[in-house]
Amino acid sequence: MSARTSRVDHARAAADFIADEARTDWHDGALWFVREKRDLAAAAVPEWEALRELASAIKEHTLSRLDEYLVAFEEKARANGVHVHWARDAEEHNRIVFGILEQAGASRLVKSKSMLTEECGLNPYLEARGIEVVDTDLGERIVQLRREPPSHIVMPAIHLKKEDVGATFHEHLGTDAGLSDPVALAAAAREHLRQRFLAADAALTGVNFAVAESGALVVCTNEGNADLGAALAPVHIACTGIEKVIPRLEDLGVFLRLLARSATGQPVTVYTSHFRGPREGQQLHVVLVDNGRSRQLARDGFWRSLKCIRCGACMNTCPVYRRSGGHSYGSTVPGPIGSVLTPGLDLERYAALPFASTLCGSCTAVCPVRIDLDAQLYRWRQIVAESGQAGTAKAAAMRASAQVLGRPWLFRAAGAFARRALRLLPRRLARTAAGSWGEARELPDPPARSFRDWYRENRSDASTQGRGP
Numbered sequence: 398m399s400a401r402t403s404r405v406d407h408a409r410a411a412a413d414f415i416a417d418e419a420r421t422d423w424h425d426g427a428l429w430f431v432r433e434k435r436d437l438a439a440a441a442v443p444e445w446e447a448l449r450e451l452a453s454a455i456k457e458h459t460l461s462r463l464d465e466y467l468v469a470f471e472e473k474a475r476a477n478g479v480h481v482h483w484a485r486d487a488e489e490h491n492r493i494v495f496g497i498l499e500q501a502g503a504s505r506l507v508k509s510k511s512m513l514t515e516e517c518g519l520n521p522y523l524e525a526r527g528i529e530v531v532d533t534d535l536g537e538r539i540v541q542l543r544r545e546p547p548s549h550i551v552m553p554a555i556h557l558k559k560e561d562v563g564a565t566f567h568e569h570l571g572t573d574a575g576l577s578d579p580v581a582l583a584a585a586a587r588e589h590l591r592q593r594f595l596a597a598d599a600a601l602t603g604v605n606f607a608v609a610e611s612g613a614l615v616v617c618t619n620e621g622n623a624d625l626g627a628a629l630a631p632v633h634i635a636c637t638g639i640e641k642v643i644p645r646l647e648d649l650g651v652f653l654r655l656l657a658r659s660a661t662g663q664p665v666t667v668y669t670s671h672f673r674g675p676r677e678g679q680q681l682h683v684v685l686v687d688n689g690r691s692r693q694l695a696r697d698g699f700w701r702s703l704k705c706i707r708c709g710a711c712m713n714t715c716p717v718y719r720r721s722g723g724h725s726y727g728s729t730v731p732g733p734i735g736s737v738l739t740p741g742l743d744l745e746r747y748a749a750l751p752f753a754s755t756l757c758g759s760c761t762a763v764c765p766v767r768i769d770l771d772a773q774l775y776r777w778r779q780i781v782a783e784s785g786q787a788g789t790a791k792a793a794a795m796r797a798s799a800q801v802l803g804r805p806w807l808f809r810a811a812g813a814f815a816r817r818a819l820r821l822l823p824r825r826l827a828r829t830a831a832g833s834w835g836e837a838r839e840l841p842d843p844p845a846r847s848f849r850d851w852y853r854e855n856r857s858d859a860s861t862q863g864r865g866p
């Protein structure tokens with residue numbers, strides 16, 4: 398195990414989260430509301446499935462020639478007057494950003510939302526070196542004031558209610574105690590952030606797409622904070638994972654139509670800004686970061702995870718994420734895609750995450766770039782088990798399941814035994830023994846024989862011709 402960190406215990410963290418039943422229900426409902434908005438937005442686009450197919454194909458094509466497109470992007474960006482930096486890992490990324498700030502004499506940095514800088518631990522790195530870092534995305538600023546990590550990649554403070562935000566602003570921004578009106582809270586944040594924007598020496602933004610054909614950086618936000626930061630500060634640093642490159646401007650429309658609809662159900666993000674070169678007197682830097690992405694690209698069965706455009710839809714739909722909260726994953730990117738990406742960074746630390754899923758496939762069904770998330774989670778489970786990282790109880794349970802599920806007669810016998818045992822118990826006890834199902838899960842007894850048996854008996858002509866179920 399890596400000495401720097403301990404293993405993530407998702408089950409324990411999830412148990413802490415669901416101990417507050419009312420908050421869990423509220424969190425579940427808030428995420429499901431976003432999922433439903435996504436469904437309505439997707440259904441309103443007749444060519445939705447064709448767009449997903451196209452987006453997936455563009456990403457797969459780009460990933461299969463990533464070196465070529467990155468070099469093409471670099472050449473164009475340099476020709477546009479952009480300083481291009483390459484970072485092998487988080488440490489190098491942080492060093493490069495600090496070096497740029499140091500050289501420019503900058504000590505106050507405003508940042509727009511960038512999961513990459515969270516992944517690299519940039520804020521503490523810079524703060525330890527005397528740089529004031531202010532996250533300017535509203536959700537990010539809220540969690541930064543609380544000294545918490547984001548719990549979602551698109552909605553960083555989705556785990557907090559407006560009353561929590563009111564208490565945080567009262568403590569840090571001096572708003573009235575008990576203030577929980579979202580409009581008033583947003584106005585207080587605006588006032589507070591406006592002063593930071595005006596005083597900043599440098600602005601850092603994330604990147605949603607890097608266009609190889611033109612060398613342009615495309616940044617999508619709903620608050621305009623990236624634009625304001627980059628427009629005011631004399632130094633603009635854009636940090637991007639190497640997988641964000643796309644071949645042509647023409648491809649961008651495909652992703653933009655999918656991104657906001659998948660993320661929040663909006664037709665498009667409020668701001669979609671193209672930074673092609675520095676404005677007069679400004680420095681524009683782009684830092685291209687690997688940090689394990691090349692290794693993931695080389696992994697058979699997992700390289701498609703790099704198609705991700707970070708819309709967050711897989712989190713909003715995941716029943717485990719919705720009811721365990723983003724912090725329970727202990728990783729920068731939570732939910733299904735996080736559980737696919739992070740074991741590749743540190744298998745021992747993140748061995749529990751591929752199991753934080755029901756494998757229902759809902760994540761795969763909504764993913765705008767058609768990543769086979771459930772299949773990749775299943776593959777990671779196999780790797781975790783083979784590497785001996787599954788833990789004694791889980792390994793024993795999986796061995797027992799394999800024995801039972803691999804032998805239909807044993808599966809049927811176990812089912813019959815369980816049914817008989819439940820019938821012998823008093824009704825109330827039987828419900829408890831069947832799991833913590835509660836009143837809403839009171840289901841009728843399962844049929845005495847399986848559908849397969851019924852089919853064989855009633856459609857024997859079909860089964861004898863090898864067309865049985």
Ligand code: SF4
Nearest residue numbers: 705706708709711764
């Ligand atoms: S894996 Fe797919 S659904 Fe999940 S964040 Fe990435 S693009 Fe969105």
